[in-house]
Amino acid sequence: MTELKGIEILTIEKDSFVIHPTIIWDDKQTLLIDTGMPGYMEDINLIMAKANKSLEDLTAILLTHQDIDHIGSLPDILTACTQHLTIYAHKEDIPYIEGNLPLLKANPAKFTEKQWEALPDSLKFIYLHPPKAQVTDSLEDGQLLAINEGLEIIHTPGHTPGHISIFHKKSNTLIAGDALVAVNGKLQLPNPVHTPDMDLAIQSIKKFLKYPIKQVVCYHGGIVSDNVIEQLQDLAKSKTV
Numbered sequence: 001m002t003e004l005k006g007i008e009i010l011t012i013e014k015d016s017f018v019i020h021p022t023i024i025w026d027d028k029q030t031l032l033i034d035t036g037m038p039g040y041m042e043d044i045n046l047i048m049a050k051a052n053k054s055l056e057d058l059t060a061i062l063l064t065h066q067d068i069d070h071i072g073s074l075p076d077i078l079t080a081c082t083q084h085l086t087i088y089a090h091k092e093d094i095p096y097i098e099g100n101l102p103l104l105k106a107n108p109a110k111f112t113e114k115q116w117e118a119l120p121d122s123l124k125f126i127y128l129h130p131p132k133a134q135v136t137d138s139l140e141d142g143q144l145l146a147i148n149e150g151l152e153i154i155h156t157p158g159h160t161p162g163h164i165s166i167f168h169k170k171s172n173t174l175i176a177g178d179a180l181v182a183v184n185g186k187l188q189l190p191n192p193v194h195t196p197d198m199d200l201a202i203q204s205i206k207k208f209l210k211y212p213i214k215q216v217v218c219y220h221g222g223i224v225s226d227n228v229i230e231q232l233q234d235l236a237k238s239k240t241v
């Protein structure tokens with residue numbers, strides 16, 4: 001009998017944009033981490049076949065944070081799925097995800113007229129009609145989810161106030177969300193343009209140092225498995241200017 005390891009890093013390439021959601025499962029539960037841009041539901045469904053799964057198998061979705069490329073297809077998935085889905089997010093990002101506060105970044109009011117005009121119409125439409133959905137379970141730093149021998153929630157603010165990363169104990173995998181970015185197999189700090197509090201983002205990276213991490217999954221850039229601890233130690237020493 002083949003035993004699956006129960007974690008699969010997905011790659012979705014669409015409109016020259018590449019993202020890496022993750023699914024983690026065991027006998028009872030199947031968790032999807034992050035949902036892509038609006039309009040990505042079918043792509044997610046198709047790529048889940050890599051793990052012999054489909055959207056119908058999902059029991060829960062975890063959002064690492066409120067950004068539109070992470071929450072985008074959640075409303076469509078909730079509409080399409082007939083089963084009950086637990087939706088997890090950190091308490092500090094929940095009001096944005098549920099539409100009670102405007103999204104911190106995809107907010108038309110924060111654009112200059114020139115920046116706004118430069119956006120493609122499809123993005124303008126999304127920013128004017130941001131995705132929103134109810135979160136069922138709010139997460140806190142240090143919380144454990146009993147899925148596939150345990151996921152530990154690490155609150156990693158900076159990129160957004162309620163950003164979380166996830167440590168999967170069994171595979172020593174850190175699912176970093178946007179707390180880190182990977183470029184050509186190297187870990188980097190999150191993009192300052194999209195990270196309102198870089199000092200806090202660096203403090204958050206320091207939190208990773210206590211975990212025996214063997215590989216890091218960056219939503220932008222994919223898997224990094226070479227000298228991960230050294231790379232994290234170097235990044236944790238970064239200074240903002």
Ligand SMILES: [Zn+2]
Nearest residue numbers: 065067159178
């Ligand atoms: Zn983000």
